[in-house]
Amino acid sequence: MYIECMRATTHDSDARERLIKAAQALLWERGFMGTSPAAIQQMAEVGQGSMYHHFKSKEGLALAAIERSANERWGDYETLFAAESTAYGRIAAYLHAERDVLRGCRIGRLTQDPDIMGNEALRAPVDALFARLKARLAEAIAQGQAQGEVNAALDPLSIAEMVVAVVQGGYVIAKAANDTQPFARAMAGVLSLLGTQMKRAP
Amino acid sequence: MYIECMRATTHDSDARERLIKAAQALLWERGFMGTSPAAIQQMAEVGQGSMYHHFKSKEGLALAAIERSANERWGDYETLFAAESTAYGRIAAYLHAERDVLRGCRIGRLTQDPDIMGNEALRAPVDALFARLKARLAEAIAQGQAQGEVNAALDPLSIAEMVVAVVQGGYVIAKAANDTQPFARAMAGVLSLLGTQMKRAP
DNA sequence: GTCTATAACGGGATAGAC
DNA sequence: GTCTATCCCGTTATAGAC
Numbered sequence A, B: 001m002y003i004e005c006m007r008a009t010t011h012d013s014d015a016r017e018r019l020i021k022a023a024q025a026l027l028w029e030r031g032f033m034g035t036s037p038a039a040i041q042q043m044a045e046v047g048q049g050s051m052y053h054h055f056k057s058k059e060g061l062a063l064a065a066i067e068r069s070a071n072e073r074w075g076d077y078e079t080l081f082a083a084e085s086t087a088y089g090r091i092a093a094y095l096h097a098e099r100d101v102l103r104g105c106r107i108g109r110l111t112q113d114p115d116i117m118g119n120e121a122l123r124a125p126v127d128a129l130f131a132r133l134k135a136r137l138a139e140a141i142a143q144g145q146a147q148g149e150v151n152a153a154l155d156p157l158s159i160a161e162m163v164v165a166v167v168q169g170g171y172v173i174a175k176a177a178n179d180t181q182p183f184a185r186a187m188a189g190v191l192s193l194l195g196t197q198m199k200r201a202p
Numbered sequence C: 001g002t003c004t005a006t007a008a009c010g011g012g013a014t015a016g017a018c
Numbered sequence D: 001g002t003c004t005a006t007c008c009c010g011t012t013a014t015a016g017a018c
Helices: A014-030 A037-044 A048-054 A058-082 A087-095 A108-112 A120-146 A156-177 A181-194 B014-030 B037-044 B048-054 B058-082 B087-095 B108-112 B120-146 B156-177 B181-194
Strands: none
Touching (some): A014 A037, A014 A108, A037 A058, A058 A087, A058 A120, A087 A181, A108 B156, A120 A156, A120 B156, A156 A181, A156 B108, A156 B120, A156 B181, A181 B181, B014 B037, B014 B048, B014 B058, B037 B048, B037 B058, B058 B087, B058 B120, B087 B120, B087 B156, B108 B120, B120 B156, B156 B181
8 A cells, every 4th residue: 555656756755764764773772762863863864954854852753663663573473473373383483583682672672761661652562562472472372272282271371471571581691691592592491391281283 | 707997987988888879779770871970979969079089980880889789689599599499499489589570670671781781891790690590590400300309301501591581571571561460470471381390399 | 088160072952044 | 854053951070179
């Protein structure tokens, strides 16, 4: 539904797009507090006036960038889950997804930014992404239980929360050690436990 | 080995102590980037000149505060582990330790601060704390295996990394939701899995 | 040890010209 | 839409008096 002729006026607000992409990158790397409007403008190759034309404030731009990142992540997960049919397969796919471990999670990172957590508008997309992800994982587990693939004694939501937590915490211990191995071992650890409670094959 | 008369000169550099405590609190709440020297001075009720007399820079004070926090945390864990005798007991004690979940981990938090991770001196105590904690947990698990309490097929270090990660990630999902329940469920999730692989009683 | 003054710079935004 | 100028305040010190 993307109609090219609707934006035929000039080279267009391609600047808006570059600003969002730059803000995404800087929010990932340095967080909200650590990212100045000037730094975003520089990375986006967009002037001061231009940025404040497209966005009311640093906060407004951050909101657009966060929503964009959350949507992109959700797309990734949907793709991941669609390619698998069992609960174990879906969880394993999530745990082994390609990641830039030492850079951390683009969304989970925001959780440590008081200016973001203290702002309902900015926290909302972060909260929503984790909520959807956990619900999706819990659903896969419950479905696995209905089909007798997964130990029925497990609580789907608790396992889902644990799976998401182990990934988020994996980033933390990897960064602390400045080494991706702790992350890899944590993933191996959960999977070794989950493997005792779930069938691997469909 | 604390000799009171060694500091009998005046009311002494009680200011130094207050600065460290204030820096610990602010580093916890706002991180390194989010904490200005002025804010620390105000919380510590210590003047500008005084702070720069006791510490060379913001970084110097932060180092002292981080080392202090890491040592305090390690003391907590030693106490926790000393009170338990089984691998399951020790892990459960760690997972259920009293925590201010929505405030997050005083040490894990620092992991998201590029200025801290990019500074070897500041990262060192963070790295060291997690390394010791993981080693201690892995040791407890290996010991449990030697005594036949724990499934010998598990890799102690992977399980230890996973246990630490789930706590660190638990903070993340709790903050995102602005609710302690996700943390509690994640802990319940790991414990329900670990309970299938370890004996609870000594 | 602690105080006040000062400085050089960056952050976050507004104003109005083009 | 984008540019430049301008503003005010906060950050991170340093200097020297008390």
